[in-house]
Amino acid sequence: MDLLRFTTAGSVDDGKSTLIGRLLYDSKSIFEDQLDAMEESSRKRGDENVNLALLTDGLKAEREQGITIDVAYRYFATPRRKFIIADTPGHIQYTRNMVTGASTANLAIILIDARKGVIEQTRRHSFIANLLRIQHLVVAVNKMDLVEYSEEVFNNIVREFREFASRLDNIVGITAIPISALNGDNVVEKSTNMNWYEGPTFLYHLENLYVGGEENHVDARFPVQWVIRPMSDEWHDFRGYAGRVAGGVFKPGDEVTVLPSGFNTRIKAIHSPDGELAEAFAPQSTTITLDDEIDISRGDMLVKANNPPKVGQDIEAMICWFSAKSMPPRAKLVLRHTTRETQAVIREVRYQVDINTLHKIEGVDTLSMNEIGRIHLRTATLLIHDSYRRNRQTGSFVLIDPGTNETVAAGMIL
Amino acid sequence: MNYKLSHLDQLEAEAIFILRETAAQFQNPALLFSGGKDSIVMAWLARKAFWPARPPFPLVHIDTGHNFGETMHYRDEFVALLRAQLVVGSVQESIDTGRVVEEKGPNASRNKLQTVTLLDTIEKHQFDACLGGGRRDEEKARAKERFFSHRDDFGQWDPKNQRPELWNLFNGRMNPGEHFRVFPLSNFTEMDIWMYIKREEIPLPSIYFSHQREVFERNGQLLAVTEFLKPQDHEKTDTRTVRFRTIGDATCTGAVESNATTLDDIIAEVAAARQTERGTRADDKRSETAMEDRKKEGYF
Structure with a gap:
């Protein structure tokens, strides 16, 4: 059987948990005892309906605060495919989780609330998916029931999204699907409320999309x-x-x-x-x-000698800073790349990217938590590498603070 | 040419990578072996990862003393098959030396006591990484677990402050006294485990398969009558055709009624199951966050 890894990102109320809950429930991946436990917790919390978010919010602090803190991995299978979902929280402060979830995904789900259209968060998620070289996006325009299943609303959102996405050069395919996760329209079953839509249902698309060319089978x-x-x-x-x-x-x-x-x-x-x-x-x-x-x-x-990787100590890369402590100027860090570990010093921050507008901010000399920017770093020993665009494995690295041993940044070599 | 791996091949490749990474990044790793199907699969993968050499770490069994006899017999044969070393940490010994106090009452279990024995064993042998068979689909707190999961010098897990894991890059750096738990099977589901066992023809303890056993019901669970667990006066026992979906301490692992005598039968049963396998574990039912609470303290 085939395996598809995808990532979802979304904020508390755009229906992400409901969508995942429905996929798991309709594919029989939620079990009775889990449902019982969720009903019991929902009742204790005073929720009126069974709160499907309780399925993904596993940690005590998450349940108390009603937010998702960390990447949660979910599994479901249909007769056609096995799926691994990296479910990441959508709050602005959790860019690092989105980056983490996207690093192993072949496909990203971008959820858009039909009433709100393309918002800052939509752009942020799409930018991160592109940065991490996810080639396939599914734009799920949710809550169609609240806009009277309007074709016009859907088309306007899709047009606006495509216009923005034309600047994202790693994305190979975008599929937009109008859904109502709550009522199940076009999730697993074809909706009878949107006869104007002739495309696949959400699950059919996930099951049948051809995802090839993720691994590099050329450069040995x-x-x-x-x-x-x-x-x-x-x-x-x-x-x-x-x-x-x-x-x-x-x-x-x-x-x-x-x-x-x-x-x-x-x-x-x-x-x-x-x-x-x-x-x-x-x-x-x-x-x-x-x-x-x-x-x-x-x-x-x-x-193999006919297509060697680059070997060098001066690296240009995009990084996302993860640590609550901002990058110290000319930071000396430990760099982990493939199976190699070496010292590295950040020589220069070339620019920071405003991930909402995609504008470059020049003249900065540090990055803070959840900020993304281009840097120049020098390593103590030779790094045998490719560009991230060419090879996700030999083009990626993480940076570790040798004082705290924390992973403070993730990088993609240019 | 189609260079695409099936999902089982991808999961195998990932688990072997993690096992080798553990051997390479740590000084003194160990593999926690319970005799349950997940740790059996993990040990099998370790055999593959380092073949033709032996796995460069011992198998560690935390023995509650409340085992099903079949499991112990199986353990010794399997360890011999792998040509592995075995280290045993004894909960009975922890009780005898006063490190822990045995729980009282009809629901008494040594499950929680294991944590102390486990941490003592880790300290005694100076293990800096313990490979565990935990899977993310098992339980909601496990869904947030990393492959390389850091433990502080009290053996505790801090779920809100986990290291991000990206691509194939795992950060096993730590200070003296701290250690790691490593979970190579994170992305396997219960179904994947069974399909892999079938594909690889891995031998299993007999109690996974249907058999006759004297059982009684308690809190909706079917518990086996053993020398460690007796029914109370009002609890009626009878002999039923059962098997176990998970193997843990005999006092808290429930059986399910089943006629599954082959791996194909089990796979069909798992596919149709409407209860999670941990639904048979009384230890998870103690509270909503029972697993997270135990994991924070240093449980498997």
């Missing part, structure tokens, strides 16, 4: 994660390089270059407990042995 990249040395009689000289293919396809006999050392050798075999494999491709985890004995350790990368 294998970051070495761990060296396997059994030291047993049976496997006396075995030296296997374990890792997860980050791009391209590897086959026995392929000529490969080890970076950063630059040595060339060939792949002897690709191993699994069930026998040797004919090939390995992204995102498989596998173990590779080589023809020659070369000194290779964690953080090194096997690549």
Whole structure:
């Protein structure tokens, strides 16, 4: 079966929880005891209807305050596909959660309240989806029941959204669907209230959308994660390089270059407990042995010579700052990239992006929590990288404050 | 050429990546092994991740002393199959040495006491990362759990202050005395676990399959009569055809009536189930946030 990971973002009252609740309920992914528990909690809280948000708001503080604090992961499956939802809160202060949820998603759901149309938050979510290179957007225009299922209202919203989205260059496909999550119109069943709409229902679209080309199957990249040395009689000289293919396809006999050392050798075999494999491709985890004995350790990368990655210490990147403590000037941080960890210093903030207007703000020298900007940083050791646009795995990094060990920023290499 | 992985292959690749990352980022990791299906799958994946070498960490069993006999028998055979080391932390020993006090009354359980034994075992062996079989679909607090989940020097989880996890990048840095819980199966669902067990032909303890057992009802649960748990006078026992959906302490794990004798039967049953598997666990029903409260204290 196929797997689709998508992210949702929305504020408290635009119906996101209701939509997710309906998907889970209609696909039979909510169980009776969960429903009982929700009914009981709703009753205790004095809610008039069963509050579907209680399903996603798992933490005590969230239930007390009636807000979603953290990314929650939800699972459902239909006979066609398995789905993982990264459900992220939509408050302005939680950009970092949206970025986190989007980093592993293939598709983003942008919820628009039909009465309000395209608002600041719509633009913010779409910008983040584009920044994290999510190629598919589903614009769910919700609460159609409150605008008398008007085709005109829907068309105006879609036109305005497309106009704005034309500036988002990573987005490959946008599908807009008029729905009422509360009444179920066009969620799972086709609505009888909107005969003018001829497109797919929300669930049908999620089940059938072709999502390919997420993994890069062209540029061969294998970051070495761990060296396997059994030291047993049976496997006396075995030296296997374990890792997860980050791009391209590897086959026995392929000529490969080890970076950063630059040595060339060939792949002897690709191993699994069930026998040797004919090939390995992204995102498989596998173990590779080589023809020659070369000194290779964690953080090194096997690549093919015909399309090498960039190797360098000066990096231009977009970052999102996560920490409540603003970026100190010329901050010295720990950078984690593929399986490599190194020191890095932020040399310069080139500009900050106003994520509501997409305008560049120049002349700033720091970023605060939830702010996004372009930086120049220098690393202490060589970074073997691609642009994020070309490869999500070899083009991404996180920054860690060595004093607190907190992850303070996420970056995408330009 | 179609380079697309099935959902089980993707979940496997992710879990193996996490297992290797744990071995690489920590000095002294351990795999928490309960003998339940999730920790069995996790240990199986560890075998694959480091093959042909042995997994570079021991299996740790926190033994409540209230186990189903079949589970213990299975544990020893499975550990031998994996050629792994086994470390046992004993709740009985924690009681005998006065580290914990046994709960009283008919609903007494050693479930909560395990946390102390677990934290003591972690401290004694200086484990800096404990691999757990927790899944995000299990329970609402678990839905917010990270793959690499930080624990302070009291073993506590701070759910409001978790490190963001993006892409394949996991931050396992910590101060002395702190440790991590790592959950390679985070994205598996109960159904995925069963489908994976079937695909890989992983051996399981017999009590997952339908059998005859003497049981009685308490608080809507079907509990097994064992030497550790006796019915009260008003509770009527009878022999029914049952199996277990989860395996925990014999005193708080409920059975379900079932005729499922094969993995295919179980998969069909799970697909039609209208109750979550944790619906059979009395330990989760103590309060609305029972799992979050226990996790904050350092539970699995």
